[in-house]
Amino acid sequence: MQTMNMSELEAIAARHPGILQRSVWQRFKVGFIAGGILLYFVFAWWFFSIGKVVTNANWSIAGSYLADWVSYEVRPDISIAADGAMEITYPRFDPLGPNANPDWLKATRETVSRTSEAPALAPSASAPAAAKSSSFSFMAPAAPTGQTGETAAEAASPEVRSEEVVTQAVVEMGSGRTVEIMPDRVILSRDGETVMLDLDGARDTVDATAALPDWAEQRQPGAKVVASFGLTGWVEVQADKVKIRKRFFGWENFFFDTDSAFFGKSAGEVIGLIFVGERLDPARSNLSLAWNDILYNPSWQHLDVWTKLLQTIVMAFIGTLFAMIIAFPLSFLAARNIFRNRLANQIIKRFFDFQRSVDMLIWALFFTRAFGPGPLAGMSAIFFTDTGTLGKLYAEALENIDDKQREGVKSVGAAPLAVQRFGVLPQVLPLFASQALYFWESNTRSATIIGAVGAGGIGLKLWEAMRTNSDWENVAYMVLLILIVVFVFDGISNALRSRLMGTKH
Structure with a gap:
């Protein structure tokens, strides 16, 4: 081979001056492509108002939501009565259980005498009839209100009783962060900054003695003040109540609820009770009692969550299996090189298009209306959608086979069915099985989404937890279970596909 020199x-x-000259597109195509991509991103930024969305987004709320996934709150309320007595109360299902007395809330208590009006006594039987019916209440016409003599004096006499009340409380919200609560004042301290709030129960106002820092907010003068203490929680100060929301990392009472006999015990104490301790319930062993308390934990509902997760797995498997069984024979009718009837080919392919053109979520809504909420609706949605998708993929695979193998089987005089069995199936069967396995893996995720619209499984449980807007740790728990299942199924599916296709990964 001879090479040409420069001359x-x-x-x-x-x-021939046009041979060695490149066109404008050839010379600048990289710049054109880069400019087109840049223009597209600029258009998308403007069209979707991304800058405005990012600017107006409340990132602090987003951070709080993320923190709720891995933490929980203890929510004591400190009420302030008109006479200055304070009372600390906890919600009914508080993570600390009954008789909560955390070390981060220090309360000063005193025994004081409190005066209250005694309930009105019924008129005596000896009172004159006229006196008994001299006046009536507008709200209860049948109830006489007129009282005379000794009865009226007894009703008007106040009742004096001794009570132990809280006169001062200090809440530790973290290192260098405290809330000091008194009947007429609340002092908030965070990282060296101090906010003093005067409480006026008569006027129902909260007044700051100085300008509030950026971590405290008051919408209008005299209104409540909300102070954020970062990841450790927040406080809402009203004229007659202070709401404490203290955050702790972890999932509260994950194994044993406050009603369990094992609540509040360390892992060592629980193991000791299970194996060597005396029976806490005469009717069953401690091991059985502990397992029962875990499964039926009302806060986490482990048994129900696991059952719903199993429903999701079965729903995905059955739906994909039935779709594969129906799509397999229909794909042979849709393939033009297998079944040479153009009208039948088009009818089957359009049927596949009809099934897969509607999203699985829409089919789930339709079948939920038809069959009612439950796994049957979910399985039907998966089956119906994947029949169309798998059928199209199978038909395209059949149309792209090597006809030499089929012609070779046909040349020896084999029957049509034998031609398909030995000339076609060996080429496409590994691909069919690989695609079915992929859809089974994918449908495990999809079954969670369609479950949220009433099609059963863990999706509905997940949606219920999200709607409360407070049980985000339960949401994180279910998401983690779904991730584990998807990872496991992905590994199984990849291993099976590798064996079927004869490749190693």
Whole structure:
């Protein structure tokens, strides 16, 4: 092979000037492509108002939501009565259980005498009839209100009783962060900054003695003040109540609820009770009692969550299996090189298009209305959608087979069914099985989504937890279970596909 020197190339270029000149597109195509991509992103930024969304987004709320996934709150309320007595109360299902007395809330208590009006006594039987019916209440016409003599004096006499009340409380919200609560004042301290709030129960106002820092907010003068203490929680100060929301990392009472006999015990104490301790319930062993308390934990509902997760797995498997069984024979009718009837080919392919053109979520809504909420609706949605998708993929695979193998089987006089069995199936069966396995893995995730619209499984449980807007740790628990299942099924599916296709990963 001879090579041309520079003078020969120049001579050719002189005779044919257009041969060695590149077009404008060839010379600048990289710049054109880069400019087009840049223009597209600029258009998308403007069209979807991404800058405005990012600017107006409340990132602090987003951070709080993320923190709720891995933490929980203890929510004591400190009420302030008109006479200055304070009372600390906890919600009914508080993570600390009954008789909560955390070390981060220090309360000063005193025994005081409190005066209250005694309930009105019924008139005596000896009172004159006229006196008994002299006046009536507008709200209860049948109830006489007129009282005379000794009865009226007894009703009007106040009742004096001794009570132990809280006169001062200090809440530790973290290192260098405290809330000091008194009947007429609340002092908030965070990282060296101090906010003093005067409480006026008569006027129902909260007044700051100085300008509030950026971590405290008051919408209007005299209104409540909300102070954020970062990841450790927040406080809401009203004129007659202070709401504490202290955050702790972890999932509260994950194994044993406050009603369990094992609540509040360390892992060592629980193990000791299970194996060597005396029976806490005469009717069953401690091991059985502990397992029962875990499964039926009302806060986490482990048994119900696991059952719903199993429903999701079965729903995905059955739906995909039935779709594969129906799509397999229909794909042979849709393939033009297998079943040479153009009208039948088009009818089957359009049927596949009809099934897969509607999203699985829409089919789930339809079948939920038809069959009612439950796994049957979910299985039907998966089956119906994947029949169309798998059928199309199977038909395209059949149309792209090597006809030489089929012609070879046909040349020896084999029957049509034998031609398909030995000339077609060996080429496409590994691909069919690989695609079915992939859809089974994918449907495990999809079954969670369609479950949220009433099609059963863990999706509905997940949606219920999200709607409360407070049980985000339960949401994180279910998401983690779904991730584990998807990872396991992905590994199984990849291993099976590798064996079927004869490849190693």
